[in-house]
Every structure is written in C-alpha cells, then in structure tokens.
Amino acid sequence: MGNRMIVRNSLVLAAGAVAAGLMLFVVGCLWNSSPKVDLAGSNPLGPNAACYICHMTYVKEPMSRAHLQHKVYCINCHGPSVGHVNDEDIGATKPDIYFKRDQIDASCRKCHATHVAAPRKVIARWLERKLTTSPPVCTDCHGLHKIKRSKDAKPAT
Numbered sequence: 001m002g003n004r005m006i007v008r009n010s011l012v013l014a015a016g017a018v019a020a021g022l023m024l025f026v027v028g029c030l031w032n033s034s035p036k037v038d039l040a041g042s043n044p045l046g047p048n049a050a051c052y053i054c055h056m057t058y059v060k061e062p063m064s065r066a067h068l069q070h071k072v073y074c075i076n077c078h079g080p081s082v083g084h085v086n087d088e089d090i091g092a093t094k095p096d097i098y099f100k101r102d103q104i105d106a107s108c109r110k111c112h113a114t115h116v117a118a119p120r121k122v123i124a125r126w127l128e129r130k131l132t133t134s135p136p137v138c139t140d141c142h143g144l145h146k147i148k149r150s151k152d153a154k155p156a157t
Contacts, residue, residue, distance in 0.1 A: 050085060051085075054090070061145065063139070063145050082096075083096070123135045
C-alpha cells in the first residue's frame with residue numbers, strides 16, 4: 001500500500017510541475033511576442049501564480065507586491081524560466097535571467113532611472129554609517145528578494 005501512495009504522490013507532483021511549466025511556456029511566448037499583452041487575465045497574481053507554487057513567501061514580499069500592483073511580473077526580470085520551473089531537482093536550474101549582487105543596481109535602473117535620493121549620496125551615507133564596508137545595492141533597502149548580502153555586510157539597525 002505504501003509504494004502505491006509514493007507512486008501516486010510522485011505522479012501528482014510531476015503533473016503539477018508539467019502544468020506549471022506549460023503555463024510558464026505559454027506566458028513566455030506571450031511575453032516574448034508582445035510586451036503589451038495583459039498577462040494577468042483573470043488571475044490577480046498573473047503569471048506569478050506559477051512562480052508562487054514554489055516561492056510562496058514572495059506573495060507577501062513588499063518588492064514583489066509593489067511590482068505586481070504595477071503589472072510587472074517575475075518574468076519581466078527573470079524571463080519565462082521554463083527549465084527552472086520544470087526542474088525536479090529543486091533549485092538546481094537557475095531562472096533564465098539571474099542576477100548576482102553586483103548586477104542588481106544596473107538591472108533595477110533599467111526601469112527605475114531615478115531615485116528620490118541620488119544613489120551616490122545613499123551609498124556614501126551607507127558607508128559613512130559603517131553599515132557595511134562594501135557598497136550597498138538597491139535590495140539592501142528595497143526588500144531582499146533572496147539576494148545574499150556580502151560576507152562583510154552588517155544588517156542595518
């Protein structure tokens with residue numbers, strides 16, 4: 001009886017992964033073909049719903065919520081990432097577009113060319129306060145979104 005349950009559960013998980021992958025594939029095709037298509041449809045989470053299957057904590061993350069509110073979806077920054085979604089070895093395949101810490105600011109500035117405070121002044125003040133010995137990146141203040149801090153960074157107080 002136990003082996004049947006394991007096989008059944010494995011099949012259910014595999015079917016879910018295939019469905020999520022198919023959904024992301026279709027969304028990716030729409031994303032690549034026409035950036036003006038409303039990808040949300042009737043789902044308030046839009047294409048992020050497929051991402052939230054594994055990354056459920058992002059539903060409440062301030063940065064994800066703010067972007068979702070403005071119809072900026074995970075795929076806008078990370079691409080369709082079908083291989084990532086369909087990877088049975090969870091976490092082994094990175095998203096199509098993956099940012100290392102030193103790439104974050106340039107990525108954010110593609111859409112956020114301005115900032116209420118000049119970034120150079122923010123960085124200078126951060127270093128002056130000795131919050132870290134390395135320059136901060138956008139996500140140090142604007143939600144971590146699983147971005148690891150540098151080894152010498154201290155958390156802000």
